[in-house]
Amino acid sequence: xxxxxxxxxxxxxxxxxxxxxxxxxxxxxxxxxxxxxxxxxxxxxxxxxxxxxxxxxxxxxxxxxxxxxxxxxxxxxxxxxxxxxxxxxxxxxxxxxxxxxxxxxxxxxxxxxxxx
Amino acid sequence: xxxxxxxxxxxxxxxxxxxxxxxxxxxxxxxxxxxxxxxxxxxxxxxxxxxxxxxxxxxxxxxxxxxxxxxxxxxxxxxxxxxxxxxxxxxxxxxxxxxxxxxxxxx
Numbered sequence: 001x002x003x004x005x006x007x008x009x010x011x012x013x014x015x016x017x018x019x020x021x022x023x024x025x026x027x028x029x030x031x032x033x034x035x036x037x038x039x040x041x042x043x044x045x046x047x048x049x050x051x052x053x054x055x056x057x058x059x060x061x062x063x064x065x066x067x068x069x070x071x072x073x074x075x076x077x078x079x080x081x082x083x084x085x086x087x088x089x090x091x092x093x094x095x096x097x098x099x100x101x102x103x104x105x106x107x108x109x110x111x112x113x114x115x116x
Numbered sequence: 117x118x119x120x121x122x123x124x125x126x127x128x129x130x131x132x133x134x135x136x137x138x139x140x141x142x143x144x145x146x147x148x149x150x151x152x153x154x155x156x157x158x159x160x161x162x163x164x165x166x167x168x169x170x171x172x173x174x175x176x177x178x179x180x181x182x183x184x185x186x187x188x189x190x191x192x193x194x195x196x197x198x199x200x201x202x203x204x205x206x207x208x209x210x211x212x213x214x215x216x217x218x219x220x221x222x223x
Contacts, residue, residue: 043202044213093159107151
């Protein structure tokens with residue numbers, strides 16, 4: 001089946017620094033990618049939807065200048081957390097689909113970010 | 117907005133038991149997804165349904181479009197099935213997630 005990878009799987013950074021998380025589709029074209037964050041014992045919260053070559057669409061309450069999303073190719077999207085703060089510590093998950101060809105959605109393994 | 121509700125929130129079962137997790141949603145959808153999240157956090161897509169029933173190994177998912185209801189069944193449950201199971205409604209690029217059902221299967 002289709003595979004989505006994320007890198008890194010975990011990262012610890014100091015407050016005020018920026019962190020980049022990569023999401024790659026390994027064997028299919030990801031025309032649409034989604035970025036989620038998940039706090040402990042809570043469900044997934046959609047942060048933004050990105051279509052290849054277009055600007056990302058952010059959900060209400062998500063700061064687009066803080067969470068920079070780039071989807072420059074059909075296999076790669078990146079999420080950059082700028083000027084990270086401890087409250088940004090969370091589990092970040094990406095998913096990808098070849099929309100509108102397919103409704104199937106494939107999830108990455110997630111990245112655990114800890115900001116100290 | 118599509119309200120997605122799951123029940124039960126928590127479920128403990130003995131190994132070998134038949135398990136059912138329910139999901140209801142409030143607005144018509146294009147597809148319903150069942151996801152599995154293990155304690156490490158990674159998410160696996162189990163099923164995507166738009167009608168009827170799908171089976172994969174010991175897992176069965178059904179959906180009733182008229183009643184806006186879906187169920188996930190696990191036959192002959194095993195401790196390795198212990199995970200959080202999440203349903204998500206999907207129309208276009210809109211997803212609404214349930215809060216998840218935490219399943220623990222005891223040997």
